[in-house]
Amino acid sequence: MRLRSARPRRHGAAALAAVALAALTISPVPPAAASAGDRQRAYADAARTHKVPQSVLLGVSFLESRWDANRGLPSTSAGFGPMHLTDAAALPPAVHHHSSPTEDPRGDDARRTKVPSGGSAPPPTGDSPRTLERAAELTGLPRDALRADPAANIMGGAALLADHQRRLGAPLSDDPAQWYGAVARYSGAADEGAARAFADEVYTVIRQGAARTTDDGHAVRLAPLPGLNPLRDRLDRLGLREPRPGEVECPRTISCEWIPAPYQELPGGDYGNHDKARRPVDQKVEYIVIHDTEEYYDRTLELVQNPEYVSWHYTLRSQDGHIAQHIRTKDVGWHAGNWYVNAKSIGLEHEGFLAQGGAWYTEAMYRTSAKLVRHLAKLHRIPLDRAHILGHDNVPGTVPGTVQGMHEDPGPYWDWAHYFDLLGAPLRQTGGPRAESVMIRPDYEGNRPYFYGCVPSDPATACPPHGSAAIWLRTEPRPDAPLVKDIGKHPTGDSTYSVYDHSARASSGQRYAVADRQGDWTAIWYLGQKAWFNDPPRARVAIPSRGLIVTPKPGRATVPVYGRAFPEPEAYPPGVPPQEIVPLQYTFAAGQKYTLGRVAGGEYFRAVTFDPERHTVVRGKLRYYQIQFGHRVMFVNADDVVLTIG
Missing domain, CATH: 1.10.530 (Lysozyme)
Known part of the structure; x- marks a missing residue:
């Protein structure tokens, strides 16, 4: 996500070097000593x-x-x-993150860009x-x-x-x-x-x-x-009110009510604010996407009930973990900024802020969210891992022009390790010391990396030190080395230490192929380059993780990387325009390795009219492999690569 009110200032090389040195003194910091009892x-x-x-x-x-x-x-x-x-x-005042002018939450090339304007809202008052x-x-x-x-x-x-x-x-x-x-x-x-x-x-x-x-x-x-x-x-x-009636798709052990998002025709042949579908009959749900609202709960409910706005499936309240469901999980919400992911996902919005005005999420919300996700994952047979339980910040751009505007929520303060403990799927070591891949797994409380940008009135101010699931990635195995570059996010500049910039970060639960090791430093393959992080034996931030590795086929100098897994043109029936298969701007070169997340068949959900009878799912023969290519997942054509166990 990117907030209009909290965009990072651009810093020169000298300033970035100073920031890098400052980061050394802050990350990681063990908890303060305290007298027992x-x-x-x-x-x-x-x-x-x-x-x-x-x-x-x-x-x-x-x-x-x-x-x-x-x-x-x-x-x-x-x-x-x-x-x-x-x-x-x-x-603080809030701007819902779907109001960003740089991302279309629908992310569908077949329709005109939809950039909803939620506007800014003052803090709630009254009750x-x-x-x-x-x-x-x-x-x-x-x-x-x-x-x-x-x-x-x-x-x-x-x-x-x-x-x-x-x-x-x-x-x-x-x-x-x-x-x-x-x-x-x-x-x-x-x-x-x-x-x-x-x-x-x-x-x-x-x-x-x-x-x-x-x-x-x-x-x-x-x-x-x-x-x-x-x-x-x-x-x-x-003196409490009864919840709104409705057949919610929630486990009985949590508080959940039905507050529907409207499916409504609009002037000019448009409609809102989601698409009717028949999941999992016509297409399988593969992902659950974790968002934060950058807005307060009541205001979020107002937005999702606006037919001209966009939609998601559930909103979770921070203070007590209460949940409102807005659309059926069989239907498709407009929330992730990538139509392929939208068509195959369920979106959960958590009341809160990536950084502005708050640095932590309540245990009550973590727990109800985990119960809901566990319920939905069982219902739709979704694996409980970071290749399927995505943050909005893990969703890729669809084409090169959309990469820069993709969102960053729920951000570095979301405790993924604790969340997966609550899901009953702890982030554990699965490989030995010679494993060819690692899972990022810092100690949340002790890992306190430097960020700036938490103060909207002065985005250059350092954020207060706080536990984090994220680690920084550098170009060389030394603490003052520059951050690795993301040519999609920063086409002409460097990655920054902004709390809203994920360009050079990895977070808990993500698996990466090992590229090199030197002393206390480990390098992973990341966006086509070696990315180094400090991983000393006394304070490990990654654990061995055995699994499938993707490499280019022999003789291939480079392999295209995609932001969606669409079918080949020949798969589209008459009357359905083929969607162009456009590679992203990154390079997956010979000698590099990336971890496999899932195998995906080429698929496109065509839904551009209000009449759901005219919606259709197109499937092709193309197969894709989802890989952990950077902070975001991406796709490669299975015919371009080979799989090995590492």
Whole structure:
């Protein structure tokens, strides 16, 4: 994604060199040392002070932040600290990322370019969450302390839970089963299903227990209470609304409602805002695409209900993980900027910001997203790996002219390793020390690369250090070497350290073929070049990964690389114009290797009219291999390459 309000400034060579040196001092940084028990003691003190069961306080906090402090930085929904105390004053104006003037979310050459204008929107007001303000009233603690001091934040969260309990007319009992209604209210949800789902997940955490070391080095433990059954008798006193009716395609264990996107004819023979289809009968769903909204939840719902806008299948709310479904998974949304991917994917929009106004996503949203994706992947037989579960930033441009405008969400702060843990498909080592490919897998909390561009008013300002799934890639095995170049993203310039520029980055779960090794440095093949990253034994950022490798056939000097897997012209029936097979501007030369993601048959979904009876799927004889060519996946003709195991 690229925000109009947060485009990076161009920097000269000297400035880039200075940035590179600055990056050395910041990445990676291990969590700060902490006295054992300090954070645990803060939970105990707050629980005792406000007469909240410590297990309830720990369970709520875990579902909000996994007990992390996030260095006082706001979440993507302006929540602060381990208890995610929300402060609407910290919310920035937003521009939905589908409003970018450089990308057509539909990405279909057969139709005129569709560049929707969502415009900028002010932060929400009125009923927006302001729990930090209420916590300040209840505790007398300063707002700055509630934001930045984890102990104060925990005290504020405990005060809020006790306040909710009293307002429900419930006792400040030491029995955690008595606190279900207060936990549901803590979610901030206005609808019953979402509040229940949040509370149910908190009590699941309490029953199972948890233990981890936080991002700032504190060991925290929640002892399991396996026999705990919460009392739900006071939930009717919350005054919550019933969810909108509809047959949603969600697992029963999450809160989900039907808020439809319109399928509607528009003037001039146009229509919006998605396409009717018959998946998986006519075409298989191969991908799930992870987006963030660069917008607030309520405003996102307004946009997707506009017939002149674009569409996606689901929107997830940050504060509690609640989900709205907008179009059936059998139908095709306009969200990824590549028609081939759109036709074969399901799009999930997560409330939040790649960088502007937030640096982390809530555990509640991660968990419901993972449950939904696991459900959809099972339904459509989609493998749970990074070749099929894509970020929007992994979707390729369709032709050379669209590469530069493709989006970058969900960005470097999305924790892919944690997400795949929740999916039940951990990113594990699958090869030995001589494996010819590696999987990128840095320690998220300890990996804190340098970025700039998180402050819209001054895009050159360095972003606050924060855990990240991304690593930088360099032209040589030395820390001050320039970043590798992306001739598609920057045709005449260098890659940058902007948080919105993925040109020289790899992220957790992506597999690359090894090109070279020197000392503590490893090189991978990336966009037609060797790309080096520091990978010392004491702080590995990649793990061996055995799998299929793609190389040019003997005698081929170069192999074309494509952004979509379309059929050969002869496959199109009369009346359906063949779609041109256009190679991208990159070079896949002899001697280079790339990892195989999937085998794809040439396919094109023709849908240019409002009448779905006139939509058709064209299949050809061409076969393609999807490869991890850069940060984005791309395709090569299977006849041009050979496969080996490495």
